[in-house]
Amino acid sequence: MSQRQRPDERGTTPFTEFIRPPGVSRRALVRAGVAGAAGIAAAGTLVPRGAGAKPGPASARPALLRQEAGQGQPGGTLRVATTGQPAGLDMHLVNQRTITLIGWNMYEALFTFDADYATVPMLAEGITVGADGLTATIALRQGVPFHNGAEMVAADVIASYNRWAPVSSLGLAIAPFLNEVVEVDPYTVEFRLKNPLATLPSLLARQAQGLSIHPKSVLDAAGVNPLTDEGYIGTGPYRFVERQTDRFTRLGRFEEYASLETAPSGYAGAKAAYLDEIEFIPVPDEAARVAGLQSGEYDYLEEIIPDQIEVLQDNPDVTIEILPPRSYGVVIMNTVAGLMSNVTIRQAVQAAIAVEPTGQASHGEGYFEPGPGIMMPQTAWNSDVSAELYNQNNPEKARQLLETAGYDGTPVRLLATQEDLGDYNAAVVVQQQLEAAGFAVELEVSDEATLEENIEDDERWDMTTNAYVFRPDPVLIAAFASCAADGQWCSPEKVAAVERLQTESDFEARYAALEELQRLWYEQAPAVKLVNNYGVAALSSRVQGLLGQTHFEIEPEFANCWIEEG
Amino acid sequence: MIAFIVRRLLLLFPVLLIVGVIVFTLVHLTPGDPASVMLGRDATTEQKDALREQLGLDEPFHVQFVQWFGDALRLDFGDSLFIGKPVTEALLERVQPTGLLTLYSLTLSILIAIPAGVIAAVRANSLPDRLLMVVSIGGAAIPSFFFGILLILLFAVVLGWLPSGGYADIGDDPVQHLRYMLLPTIALGFSAAGLLARLVRSTMLDVFNEDYVRTAYAKGLLRRRVVLGHALRNAMIPVLTVIGISLAGMLGGAVVIETVFNIPGMGRLLVQSVTRRDFPVVQGAVMTVAAIQVLVMLLVDVLYVYVDPRVRYGGD
Numbered sequence: 118m119s120q121r122q123r124p125d126e127r128g129t130t131p132f133t134e135f136i137r138p139p140g141v142s143r144r145a146l147v148r149a150g151v152a153g154a155a156g157i158a159a160a161g162t163l164v165p166r167g168a169g170a171k172p173g174p175a176s177a178r179p180a181l182l183r184q185e186a187g188q189g190q191p192g193g194t195l196r197v198a199t200t201g202q203p204a205g206l207d208m209h210l211v212n213q214r215t216i217t218l219i220g221w222n223m224y225e226a227l228f229t230f231d232a233d234y235a236t237v238p239m240l241a242e243g244i245t246v247g248a249d250g251l252t253a254t255i256a257l258r259q260g261v262p263f264h265n266g267a268e269m270v271a272a273d274v275i276a277s278y279n280r281w282a283p284v285s286s287l288g289l290a291i292a293p294f295l296n297e298v299v300e301v302d303p304y305t306v307e308f309r310l311k312n313p314l315a316t317l318p319s320l321l322a323r324q325a326q327g328l329s330i331h332p333k334s335v336l337d338a339a340g341v342n343p344l345t346d347e348g349y350i351g352t353g354p355y356r357f358v359e360r361q362t363d364r365f366t367r368l369g370r371f372e373e374y375a376s377l378e379t380a381p382s383g384y385a386g387a388k389a390a391y392l393d394e395i396e397f398i399p400v401p402d403e404a405a406r407v408a409g410l411q412s413g414e415y416d417y418l419e420e421i422i423p424d425q426i427e428v429l430q431d432n433p434d435v436t437i438e439i440l441p442p443r444s445y446g447v448v449i450m451n452t453v454a455g456l457m458s459n460v461t462i463r464q465a466v467q468a469a470i471a472v473e474p475t476g477q478a479s480h481g482e483g484y485f486e487p488g489p490g491i492m493m494p495q496t497a498w499n500s501d502v503s504a505e506l507y508n509q510n511n512p513e514k515a516r517q518l519l520e521t522a523g524y525d526g527t528p529v530r531l532l533a534t535q536e537d538l539g540d541y542n543a544a545v546v547v548q549q550q551l552e553a554a555g556f557a558v559e560l561e562v563s564d565e566a567t568l569e570e571n572i573e574d575d576e577r578w579d580m581t582t583n584a585y586v587f588r589p590d591p592v593l594i595a596a597f598a599s600c601a602a603d604g605q606w607c608s609p610e611k612v613a614a615v616e617r618l619q620t621e622s623d624f625e626a627r628y629a630a631l632e633e634l635q636r637l638w639y640e641q642a643p644a645v646k647l648v649n650n651y652g653v654a655a656l657s658s659r660v661q662g663l664l665g666q667t668h669f670e671i672e673p674e675f676a677n678c679w680i681e682e683g
Numbered sequence: 684m685i686a687f688i689v690r691r692l693l694l695l696f697p698v699l700l701i702v703g704v705i706v707f708t709l710v711h712l713t714p715g716d717p718a719s720v721m722l723g724r725d726a727t728t729e730q731k732d733a734l735r736e737q738l739g740l741d742e743p744f745h746v747q748f749v750q751w752f753g754d755a756l757r758l759d760f761g762d763s764l765f766i767g768k769p770v771t772e773a774l775l776e777r778v779q780p781t782g783l784l785t786l787y788s789l790t791l792s793i794l795i796a797i798p799a800g801v802i803a804a805v806r807a808n809s810l811p812d813r814l815l816m817v818v819s820i821g822g823a824a825i826p827s828f829f830f831g832i833l834l835i836l837l838f839a840v841v842l843g844w845l846p847s848g849g850y851a852d853i854g855d856d857p858v859q860h861l862r863y864m865l866l867p868t869i870a871l872g873f874s875a876a877g878l879l880a881r882l883v884r885s886t887m888l889d890v891f892n893e894d895y896v897r898t899a900y901a902k903g904l905l906r907r908r909v910v911l912g913h914a915l916r917n918a919m920i921p922v923l924t925v926i927g928i929s930l931a932g933m934l935g936g937a938v939v940i941e942t943v944f945n946i947p948g949m950g951r952l953l954v955q956s957v958t959r960r961d962f963p964v965v966q967g968a969v970m971t972v973a974a975i976q977v978l979v980m981l982l983v984d985v986l987y988v989y990v991d992p993r994v995r996y997g998g999d
Contacts (some may be wrong), residue, residue: 200953204721210730211722276866284730341733345767362766362773363947363955364850400848400945401955408847408943412839501854536958566715566960573719573728601728 157174162647168557189391189662189679198406198415202363202399207344212326218419218672219366219397221384223264224329224351227255227274228322230668232383234496234589236318239377239385240269240330240352250313250622257304261375271300274469276333280341285326290598291317294619298347315622320588323384324671326630354390354676366397381677383668388676395675407655410435416657417673417679422538423481429655436664438654441495442486443670444584446475446543446647449596449604454575456527463642465518466580469554471510475546476648479539485648491635492596493587493649493670497624502632503639507646515554528557532572532581536565544582572603579600584650587670591631592618596644606643684988688994691789691981697976702973703966710962711744717764717960726830738764751966760967765959767914770967774949780850781941781948784867785933791872792879793926799876800883805910807888816878822877827936831870838866848945867944871936882925886918895918906962919990927983931976 146193199215212282229239238244242256261269278298282288294314299307308317329367335348352375355368367496370390379386396416400406407425409415411432421429429435450457450466476485491509492498522640529551533544541562548558561578563571571577583603589592596613602606616638617630636646652669718734723963735741742750799819803812839847845866851859851883890896891914938950942996949968956964987994 205767282735342737343767361947362776363951370784398849398945402942402945405835405848405943405945408832408835408840412835412843412847413724414839414847414849564715564958566717566720566958567713568721570714570716573716 129554166399170522189389189606189677190681191391192393193680193682194394194396195417195660195675195678195680196415197395197397197417198400198409199419200399200406201401202360202366202397205343205345206349206357206360207365208329208485209277210283210284210343214325214504214672215397215399215419215587217325219368220329221353221672222368222395222675223349223353223357224331225353226321226327226329227257227324228318229384229455230322230324230589230671231385232668233385234668236322236589237385239323240274241318244318246313250328251310253310253314254301255306255307255308255316257306258375259304261352262373263352264350264371265332266373267332269330269332269352270303271306273333274306274330276302276336277328277330280336281328285328286599287320287324287327287593288596290592290619291320311642313620313622314592315627316592316619319593324588324593325586354388355392355395358394362398365399365665368395368397369393381666384665384671384674388674390676391679392675410655410657413657414475417658417663418655421653421655423484423653426653426655435586436654436657436658436660436663438601439484440652440654440669442493442587442649443652444586445488445493445649446472446479446539446582446584448543448547448580448582448645448647450580450642450644451575451578452607452643453605455518456524456529457579457580459522460641461518461603462524465515465524465554466551466556467506467639467642467645468509468511468518469515469550469556470508470645470647471550472508472647474550475543476650478546480648480650484651484653486651488649489635489639489646491530491638491646492591492631496589498591498628498631499629500632500647501634506639515551515556519555526554526557528559530577530579531558531616532568533560533562533579534565534568535562537584539650540582540584547582575605577681582647587672589635591615597634598599604643605643608641611637611641612664684985684996686687688981688985690978691984695977698977699970699973703752706966706969707748707751710965711747713960715960716740717962719961720958721765751963755966755970760970761963763956763961763964765956765964767962770963773952773964774971777947777952778947779853780946781937781950782843783853784864784871784937784946784948785930787864788866788872788875788933789926789930791868792876792929795872795876796879797883797922799880801887801910801915803884804887805906806889807884812884819877819880822873823881824877825874826868827874828939828943831867831940832874834866834870835943847965848943850946850948852948863944863946867940867946870943871933871940874936875933879922879925879929883918883922886921887914890914890918911924916990920987923983923986923990927979930979934972934975976989 149535167504180217197218199218201215203213204209204222205211205214205217206216206220208224225240227239227241231237240258240261242258244253244255246253248463257274259269263269267475275298282292291314294310294312296309296311299309301307315513329351331344331348332350334351335344339345339348346357346360354371354374354376356371358369359366360366370393374388374390376389381387400404400415403422403425406415406418407421407428410418411429411434413434426437429437448466448470450463452458452463472487476487487508488494489501489504490499507540531544531548532539535541535652544560548560551558568581572581574604581603585594585596592615596604596606597604598619600612611634614630614634618627618634654664654669654673656663659680659682660678661681663673663675666674666677716731716735717738717740718731722730722734732741739747751761755900760770760864763773766773799815803815806812835847838845844965845862852864896909896914899913934950937948938954940946941951942954949971952964953968956968984996988996
């Protein structure tokens with residue numbers, strides 16, 4: 118029997134049900150017309166995944182257990198090897214993977230995502246929306262202390278919002294809809310809107326550069342400057358202790374943490390801080406990270422490349438788990454200047470590409486799956502619309518399209534960086550495929566910083582390889598929600614489809630808008646989707662309560678996880 | 684002698700000036716924007732512009748150069764864009780791991796190379812000579828980072844005797860410090876020892892053919908006295924120069940070894956600062972390394988006086 122529809126795990130507010138991107142079952146209902154209740158239950162059934170599960174479509178679905186609180190073993194230090202050390206831990210200002218990993222153990226958001234990626238309250242008690250959809254009233258939980266001892270109140274939420282909104286892409290997405298945010302009473306905040314914004318809770322939820330809530334006093338002192346060590350104060354189960362550049366960032370248990378009572382579910386529900394400390398150690402060298410996991414220096418690796426997995430597979434002290442996709446590869450094209458501003462040439466690129474070889478080159482056999490959906494298969498949003506234009510592998514068609522477009526053999530400038538080997542290897546394959554279809558391609562390889570500067574200048578590039586990382590809702594993907602993302606796809610049809618995604622509150626209507634967006638994606642070809650890349654978790658077998666409990670797509674949380682000694 | 688040292692120290696300034704101009708120009712001509720690196724790929728243009736202004740990167744190139752150059756004359760390299768500390772402070776924090784790693788490795792390489800070179804020279808063309816030279820060619824031929832990875836595999840992963848990487852401050856925990864430093868020291872020191880041993884061997888063989896060595900034997904001195912007292916001391920002059928140069932090589936090798944063994948030293952700071960486009964740190968670190976080079980070569984020149992009494996500098 119499915120457990121995922123138990124209402125008590127979703128919070129108690131009526132709006133929660135209204136806003137959630139419904140799980141697989143609802144989508145199944147939409148897509149299959151009238152699916153039986155049994156089918157719904159089956160789709161939503163939660164299956165624990167065993168260690169060492171082989172990749173495959175079945176393991177690419179979310180299947181999180183609902184953990185009973187209080188079963189862990191307190192004590193110990195969890196040592197996490199990260200790919201680098203971020204410049205500070207100010208999540209408002211910086212969108213960077215390692216900050217997301219560290220930060221959400223210290224900070225919390227008003228909303229978060231549960232095991233099914235439904236948006237549910239965390240620091241909020243719930244949300245109610247006025248009949249006209251123009252006021253969203255968020256009640257806050259009472260008695261939630263910050264790490265400095267002060268209680269979280271409405272003034273803190275408003276100060277956090279006001280600092281975050283002008284500098285985060287999520288805040289900028291809210292801005293056109295918003296009149297003002299006001300304090301109704303110390304435990305109630307009201308968003309007064311110009312137009313209905315059904316996705317507000319998702320935009321305010323826990324994610325990369327999401328709205329973390331900090332004390333007003335700290336934010337007032339920092340202003341627009343980055344927070345410093347004294348200012349890393351949140352409400353999370355772990356608090357900031359110390360950091361030394363390029364050596365470590367150390368968090369400690371927050372004894373006064375105010376946990377929810379509901380069962381842990383994804384990023385939601387009760388959180389227990391079993392660990393005494395968590396140390397995040399920057400280890401930029403891939404081989405050094407893997408050797409450290411083997412020798413017991415580190416307990417969890419932020420990242421591992423598939424090449425290294427074979428090395429660890431037979432080690433009884435190490436657990437390797439293939440996870441649902443956490444990103445998909447894309448060839449982004451410059452739609453505003455140069456060759457690729459011609460839609461026919463972009464369609465020729467789309468026709469020429471075969472995706473499997475890019476997956477093999479960038480992630481290795483067994484660590485990817487093809488799929489046309491521009492939203493990940495583990496979300497309710499996955500769709501097969503326009504699948505016939507995905508993975509075409511049709512150089513002949515590409516040639517014809519190039520001829521129609523009057524392509525004169527001008528070299529295509531394909532930018533890539535070896536700092537991300539996956540993206541680079543995909544670029545090399547794409548170059549070969551395009552050349553076979555009659556393109557002239559210049560592969561320009563540089564470091565990441567140079568590549569980014571080149572992409573800022575519309576005249577200096579035609580295409581680049583990258584990956585879109587997992588987002589639970591299409592409005593959270595910058596390339597869809599904004600016209601300013603790399604490639605600057607901004608046709609009126611796209612803008613209209615995105616507006617429907619932002620404003621419609623009914624899932625069926627939003628799903629129809631997503632399918633429209635996907636149809637436009639394949640028709641206007643602003644980018645070519647490659648393959649879904651599986652996530653891989655590499656951790657010490659001593660670490661319990663992590664696999665199958667927390668999500669990994671937006672980085673795992675180490676609450677509810679413990680170290681089994683002996 | 685004093686005048687010589689003062690003159691050489693004064694020469695430091697033009698050297699650093701040239702290095703400074705080159706590194707500042709190179710760093711600022713390199714494409715890549717610190718603000719984009721710091722804020723991540725999704726940052727908005729407004730966000731990046733605001734940060735650039737805050738960091739003073741919106742000023743024209745020549746204004747930034749004059750500003751930096753003026754400060755650098757007062758040994759103020761500015762504040763790191765990334766770490767948020769003065770560059771001198773950031774560098775000082777990193778001097779200990781790199782300095783000690785270089786010192787340990789240099790000591791190890793000398794302790795290996797000189798006895799090995801002397802034995803090989805004394806027993807030239809014998810089996811021990813051939814064995815020692817094969818090992819030393821191996822040491823010179825294997826890149827230190829690769830040797831480092833092999834050491835990690837054996838001692839950290841398979842045997843589990845030593846940690847695979849990291850660093851402990853010598854003041855906090857000397858035992859732990861040595862455990863962390865042992866493998867990187869071997870990796871770096873062994874490579875340098877190979878070349879040095881071969882040099883000691885060949886200079887010793889040259890010296891053995893000198894008249895004064897024959898004279899020493901003719902006087903009836905013991906072989907040990909001749910080898911250690913006469914031959915080795917004379918063979919040390921070119922060896923000393925090479926030790927000075929290999930110190931420079933070790934500072935370069937430390938960049939790689941610090942990455943492999945995850946040691947938070949100056950080499951890693953420099954590499955990471957380049958990828959982060961942390962201009963002030965790159966400039967400060969390169970200037971510091973250049974100054975160290977000049978000072979080491981000066982030290983070598985001064986040591987000649989003690990090794991070879993015939994060497995005299997200046998008028999004294």
